[in-house]
Amino acid sequence: MKQLWLFSQINSDLQRVEKELTKFVETDYPILQDSAVHLLAAGGKRLRPAFTLLAGKFYGYSLEKLIPVAMALELIHMSSLVHDDVVDASMTRRGRPTVKANWGNIVSVQTGDYLLAKSLMLISKIDHPEVARILAEISVEMCQGEIQQIKCSFDVEQNIKQYYYRIKRKTALLISACCRLGAIVSGAPRRQVWALGAYGHSLGMAFQIVDDVLDLTAKAAEFGKPVGGDLRQGIMTLPMILALKSSTNPAHLKTLLRKVDKTDEEVLETIGLINNTGAIDEAMHLVDLYVLKAKRHLQDLPQVPTRKALEELAEFIRVRKF
């Protein structure tokens, strides 16, 4: 698992979450076991557990209370990734073939269901009833975000509002929940819970926009998935929407964007056109605004080292290249 230096506060605790996760998804079923472990091994940044633990440090840091929450959130995240892979027909995630590529849709669906069911086992044992309610509401919203994404695929008339609707549900709500729940189970007062939730929300929005920018600009090897995946799947992201606004030949760009089976050349051409409009810089400017918003929310929190870690995390999300 890639360790980010700014997680030094919680490195060993994150490793503990990792270890518990691996043990927890163990099953007698080789198919499930292999695909679940496969997902875990693909690593990811484990951002969500990190947010959860960091948010728990402001009041009364209790690792034993935070670990099940962090695990549950990561399982929900992994479950949604696996189900998205059925939806998106993407073949690799972080450079490794997805569960779907290896074993078909059925196993993807069942693996996702299994991971979610495991998260429910954890959630059902958490002593704060609010946790289950918050996660249930978010799950519904996440579904609605996914459905909107399906509905809007290859729709070149989308506007920014629709994009924000989607990324809020796809990414920001869960990251916000990580922060809120970490604070709640640590007994933090309402005001802190709210501030951390708002921080997580703004940062989640920034994170997804950067992700969408990188999908068009990253070097494939660093990114862990083929560049231009969103273009191929017809997912209209912020840079594309902004590019259409400022393009000198929007009709041509629309034609490319709405084309369902793009060739590699067409993908590259589209990326080039988007870059030429300055849409990338515009998108990154919006990232900056969200990161600023996130940092402002941190000002409602006590001045402890963890607050600095969260500020650095916000900064990292802004400048990351993967």
Added chain:
Amino acid sequence: MKQLWLFSQINSDLQRVEKELTKFVETDYPILQDSAVHLLAAGGKRLRPAFTLLAGKFYGYSLEKLIPVAMALELIHMSSLVHDDVVDASMTRRGRPTVKANWGNIVSVQTGDYLLAKSLMLISKIDHPEVARILAEISVEMCQGEIQQIKCSFDVEQNIKQYYYRIKRKTALLISACCRLGAIVSGAPRRQVWALGAYGHSLGMAFQIVDDVLDLTAKAAEFGKPVGGDLRQGIMTLPMILALKSSTNPAHLKTLLRKVDKTDEEVLETIGLINNTGAIDEAMHLVDLYVLKAKRHLQDLPQVPTRKALEELAEFIRVRKF
């Protein structure tokens, strides 16, 4: 919705559950709305809500407490049906799956996720923490049952133990949960909760065996789905396993059973061969044993009209033709 006369005790309450369900799955998303409503309209027998309500009548019948439980259980059931419908997308066009080719699966996955998320909203608000824990455990088991089914598809060497493992998870556990949870939220004492759960478990096993028998013997029009579906999908059911044991030409039967793309003639031939072995009668005898077991558990319950209704329900499951 088909009304069974033996539900006369709870007819109007079942209608209330139906009404609440329809309202509850409403969403602004036509895709989700259409498929969710489609599922509801397909009706089904609403057995699970019926079990829940009936089980709630032994101690302190509180409809307001029972309705969310009944709804949640039916939503979990519908979610699992939808996910079971996801089939492996065949690869098209230069070995890459197209987005459009996945459409049916995409909507199935998201609809199932949505229904499950909605059930979680209900579950998270129920005042008995035990409810969430029981449902979480069952969800994990149900996943393992589904995965076993995938793993064992077209495997003609399966034994009865593997079959029972599967139908316990696929059907019996959830029906058992309906009875247990109906009793729990009605404040029933432990002994009654246990007895009702055991009744539900045995009846669930009987129910699934009958379902599997009907898949080979029913008239399609009554059954509501094409006959021989299990044969086509390679789901090895009890009659098939028993038929192999008593067949005079098991090798030929195995060849047919393991054939992946059976013609209609082959399906009919296989059904004929199975019928010739007496496996159907044998399976129905095992149904009788389970129904007897279920009725015996009812003897731990007070002699109230509802107990008679549950006995009649057990009998109905034994003799039903659809």
